[in-house]
Amino acid sequence: MGKLSYIIGIFTFQFEFIIYLYFGVRKMKLHLALTLAGTFVLDDSKNIINTKPFKLDPKEVAAKIVQLDSAKLPSEIKDILEEHKDDELIIRNLNLSHVLANAGYKVTFDPEDAIILEFQKNIASNLHTMGMIKQVEDYQQFLRETVIQITKERVRQAADKRDRLIVHAIESIDDLDKTLNLFSSRLREFYGMHFPELVDAIENHNTFAMIISESGDKSKITKEILIDKVKFPKEKANQILDARKTTMGSELLSQDIQIIRDQAKIVVDLYKRRQTLEKWMDEAMRSVAPNICGVINPLLGARLISLAGSLKDLALSASSKIQILGAEKALYRTIKTGAPPPKHGIIYQDSRLNQSKWWQRGKIARVLSGRISIAARMDFFEAEDKSQELAIEVNDKINEIIEKYPNPPSKPKRTHRAPPKKGKGPYRKKRN
Numbered sequence: 050m051g052k053l054s055y056i057i058g059i060f061t062f063q064f065e066f067i068i069y070l071y072f073g074v075r076k077m078k079l080h081l082a083l084t085l086a087g088t089f090v091l092d093d094s095k096n097i098i099n100t101k102p103f104k105l106d107p108k109e110v111a112a113k114i115v116q117l118d119s120a121k122l123p124s125e126i127k128d129i130l131e132e133h134k135d136d137e138l139i140i141r142n143l144n145l146s147h148v149l150a151n152a153g154y155k156v157t158f159d160p161e162d163a164i165i166l167e168f169q170k171n172i173a174s175n176l177h178t179m180g181m182i183k184q185v186e187d188y189q190q191f192l193r194e195t196v197i198q199i200t201k202e203r204v205r206q207a208a209d210k211r212d213r214l215i216v217h218a219i220e221s222i223d224d225l226d227k228t229l230n231l232f233s234s235r236l237r238e239f240y241g242m243h244f245p246e247l248v249d250a251i252e253n254h255n256t257f258a259m260i261i262s263e264s265g266d267k268s269k270i271t272k273e274i275l276i277d278k279v280k281f282p283k284e285k286a287n288q289i290l291d292a293r294k295t296t297m298g299s300e301l302l303s304q305d306i307q308i309i310r311d312q313a314k315i316v317v318d319l320y321k322r323r324q325t326l327e328k329w330m331d332e333a334m335r336s337v338a339p340n341i342c343g344v345i346n347p348l349l350g351a352r353l354i355s356l357a358g359s360l361k362d363l364a365l366s367a368s369s370k371i372q373i374l375g376a377e378k379a380l381y382r383t384i385k386t387g388a389p390p391p392k393h394g395i396i397y398q399d400s401r402l403n404q405s406k407w408w409q410r411g412k413i414a415r416v417l418s419g420r421i422s423i424a425a426r427m428d429f430f431e432a433e434d435k436s437q438e439l440a441i442e443v444n445d446k447i448n449e450i451i452e453k454y455p456n457p458p459s460k461p462k463r464t465h466r467a468p469p470k471k472g473k474g475p476y477r478k479k480r481n
Contacts, residue, residue, distance in 0.1 A: 081138045101125035111198035212360040219355045246292035255320045261313035340424035343436025364429035372418035
């Protein structure tokens with residue numbers, strides 16, 4: 050009975066459609082139902098008059114549904130819209146209605162459309178009646194797998210968008226470092242006229258700026274500032290206080306001191322901003338790329354993502370490329386001059402690599418880049434956290450290399466070539 054009503058509905062639609070084309074006066078009002086099984090067009094009598102089913106494969110259907118999130122129409126929806134481009138379509142899906150309205154189709158959004166609601170409620174039995182599935186239970190299994198795939202795809206896209214924030218954050222930290230170096234150098238030159246001994250005594254820019262922002266004039270530098278706030282040992286604090294008494298610096302006006310003090314406060318605020326940004330990036334990396342954080346520290350992982358362009362680009366990169374990311378100039382020099390190729394790029398910042406023996410670094414770099422490649426793919430494709438297992442595996446491999454190669458390789462013996470024979474040759478340089 051269900052199949053008979055489906056066939057009658059199609060013939061009724063074809064008859065009405067022919068009349069509409071012939072007389073040009075009938076305006077059809079149809080209901081467009083989007084489901085995980087495909088797109089269906091129904092009339093006011095609840096008859097299915099047209100359909101473009103999807104292939105019931107969870108991954109393919111999930112890709113088509115997620116495609117709508119980017120305002121892109123799957124081919125099945127495009128085909129059915131072309132056949133009904135002159136009809137007014139009622140739609141329950143808000144996202145789809147916006148996409149179709151922007152594309153110029155006649156659509157009406159009605160979230161309470163009874164015909165579409167009833168059809169979607171009984172979608173499993175409708176598909177069984179149409180012969181698209183063998184049993185109603187088959188659709189329940191398909192529905193569960195498809196929803197899981199859609200969730201995975203949307204999580205991956207969300208992570209991909211957030212990794213762009215990480216790229217901007219690491220670039221912001223680099224910009225802050227450049228700004229801090231410029232501001233700190235200028236601050237040292239300013240204050241060096243007033244208390245040059247303090248400039249020589251303190252190398253850390255942040256500590257130097259904190260002392261000036263708290264005191265300003267050298268006469269106001271006290272033990273409380275040096276010991277309680279800056280956390281200097283008593284011995285060093287006493288040295289600075291003694292140097293203040295015999296300083297060669299000149300006295301400055303109060304307004305001049307205030308200008309220098311204001312600049313010191315700016316430097317301190319910028320350092321706080323950098324620390325906040327670094328803390329946020331650490332948390333974001335552990336959320337977006339937990340497996341990469343298991344292999345290397347989050348800041349270095351963020352730099353690798355920045356150099357690659359995105360988490361997706363890093364996941365699709367070969368381990369050999371990851372190994373030399375950041376060493377592009379050295380690689381270009383190798384191509385141009387034939388110099389030895391670089392063994393590592395930015396991953397040299399990893400303490401396990403830069404603190405190892407020189408003959409072990411190439412092997413350790415290959416281990417790190419290989420595991421980073423695996424971790425990036427896990428983060429991008431599966432979003433499965435196996436950071437602890439990866440961390441243990443990497444450390445075991447590095448320890449194995451250190452134990453296996455404790456001594457540097459022996460230098461190869463040089464074979465001395467016989468001196469060239471003296472004589473008259475066509476290319477021998479003539480002596481004057």
